[in-house]
Amino acid sequence: MDFDQVLNHLRQLHEGHDDLRAFCAFPTDVVAQPVTARHMGARDHFDAETGLFGNEYASTKTLLKQMGPLAYWRDTYAGTNVSDRFMDEFGCFSLIGHNGFFKSDQMNAWMVYMPAGLYYPWHQHPAEEMYLCLAGEAVFKKDGAPDIQMGEGGVTLHASNQPHAMETLDHPVLCYVVWRNEFTTKPVLTYDDAT
Numbered sequence: 001m002d003f004d005q006v007l008n009h010l011r012q013l014h015e016g017h018d019d020l021r022a023f024c025a026f027p028t029d030v031v032a033q034p035v036t037a038r039h040m041g042a043r044d045h046f047d048a049e050t051g052l053f054g055n056e057y058a059s060t061k062t063l064l065k066q067m068g069p070l071a072y073w074r075d076t077y078a079g080t081n082v083s084d085r086f087m088d089e090f091g092c093f094s095l096i097g098h099n100g101f102f103k104s105d106q107m108n109a110w111m112v113y114m115p116a117g118l119y120y121p122w123h124q125h126p127a128e129e130m131y132l133c134l135a136g137e138a139v140f141k142k143d144g145a146p147d148i149q150m151g152e153g154g155v156t157l158h159a160s161n162q163p164h165a166m167e168t169l170d171h172p173v174l175c176y177v178v179w180r181n182e183f184t185t186k187p188v189l190t191y192d193d194a195t
């Protein structure tokens with residue numbers, strides 16, 4: 001894989017969306033770093049996924065599928081009360097940040113994938129966060145705001161420690177997710193019973 005090309009792709013993706021660019025400038029200190037591939041069940045679901053409709057970000061979807069076998073798939077919620085199905089099917093790997101293909105002190109970025117019919121319980125973290133929906137669709141929930149159903153090109157912003165959750169209904173979803181300001185504290189579930 002040509003990581004210069006990957007980085008250029010991510011920069012164009014990021015800078016091509018007004019809200020993302022306004023939320024956080026694409027970092028100027030990005031360097032590639034080695035990644036030890038780590039398999040999770042979600043990788044297999046993502047490989048086999050055919051329901052991520054939408055054309056605008058088709059090339060990003062293709063690139064993320066190519067990166068899947070090389071990526072460190074994360075188990076952020078291991079040891080919590082999330083369901084076994086969530087542990088098996090919720091997909092996330094870092095693009096920029098810890099265990100990611102690149103590192104930066106200015107911004108972290110991930111891909112997040114959820115198959116159809118999966119619920120991501122309420123959670124929160126000190127970092128401010130923006131989700132860009134690349135393909136498919138999901139219902140995005142955040143404390144103090146109405147639920148929104150978003151498809152390709154949609155964005156939602158989470159303030160520091162603002163609880164948020166996600167649910168896919170009849171379709172899967174693929175997102176590009178960016179953190180700014182506080183990268184060292186992992187997300188925690190808002191409720192002990194993972195609702």
Ligand SMILES: [Fe+2]
Pocket residue numbers: 124125129158164187
């Ligand atoms: Fe989040």
